[in-house]
Amino acid sequence: MKILVVEDEAMLREGLVDLLEGAGHEVISTADGLLAEQAATAEPFDLILLDLCLPGLSGIEVCRRVKKVRPAQPILMLTAKGSEDDKVSGLEAGADDYVTKPFGPRELLARIGSIYRRLEASPVSAEDLSADGCLLHLGRCEIERDGEAQALTAREVGILRWLHRHRNRAVSRAELLENVWGSRGDLQTRTVDMTIAKLRQKIERDAAKPRIVITVTGVGYAWGDC
Numbered sequence: 001m002k003i004l005v006v007e008d009e010a011m012l013r014e015g016l017v018d019l020l021e022g023a024g025h026e027v028i029s030t031a032d033g034l035l036a037e038q039a040a041t042a043e044p045f046d047l048i049l050l051d052l053c054l055p056g057l058s059g060i061e062v063c064r065r066v067k068k069v070r071p072a073q074p075i076l077m078l079t080a081k082g083s084e085d086d087k088v089s090g091l092e093a094g095a096d097d098y099v100t101k102p103f104g105p106r107e108l109l110a111r112i113g114s115i116y117r118r119l120e121a122s123p124v125s126a127e128d129l130s131a132d133g134c135l136l137h138l139g140r141c142e143i144e145r146d147g148e149a150q151a152l153t154a155r156e157v158g159i160l161r162w163l164h165r166h167r168n169r170a171v172s173r174a175e176l177l178e179n180v181w182g183s184r185g186d187l188q189t190r191t192v193d194m195t196i197a198k199l200r201q202k203i204e205r206d207a208a209k210p211r212i213v214i215t216v217t218g219v220g221y222a223w224g225d226c
């Protein structure tokens with residue numbers, strides 16, 4: 001894979017580059033948030049490893065800007081131990097997963113492997129769905145309502161895919177966290193609610209009265225029968 005490493009601690013950055021090159025990846029590295037944004041918007045990477053506290057531009061902002069241009073760009077955040085808020089804001093900014101510092105080489109390579117497998121497992125061919133007057137182009141991370149197109153994040157596409165695949169039943173927040181976020185149980189369910197609130201703003205005719213992603217009281221969410 002071609003990987004962009006964004007980390008301002010020189011020792012850690014060099015260690016990451018050595019580790020990833022040693023595992024056969026092509027690696028480009030930078031210590032600066034703005035340079036990272038430039039590199040990542042100029043060309044796609046198979047993966048970006050992104051530190052959160054950076055000179056130039058914060059990791060969260062880099063993540064947000066890159067995901068705006070490339071919604072499907074996989075990003076793995078490097079977060080400090082115990083900073084639950086960092087994890088939540090990073091995931092809300094569109095990051096696909098995170099590892100907590102300090103991490104061992106095996107943990108990092110395992111996490112990279114799991115992101116890679118998830119990408120391989122999600123079909124790249126276009127999947128076009130239509131729901132309540134909204135066209136959902138899942139393959140290209142885009143929706144269209146009333147002739148207006150809007151980009152979806154990879155996470156939003158993941159939620160839509162999961163709910164549609166299991167459209168005959170309600171899906172719990174924990175199930176979404178596990179299957180769409182690939183989380184290990186340390187994320188909070190409010191992350192799901194906030195992501196779905198944003199998704200509804202994009203796809204629903206009226207986000208206050210959702211018909212595509214509906215709430216099932218006491219359970220979670222379901223694909224609306226529309």
Ligand code: CA
Nearest residue numbers: 008051053054
């Ligand atoms: Ca840092």
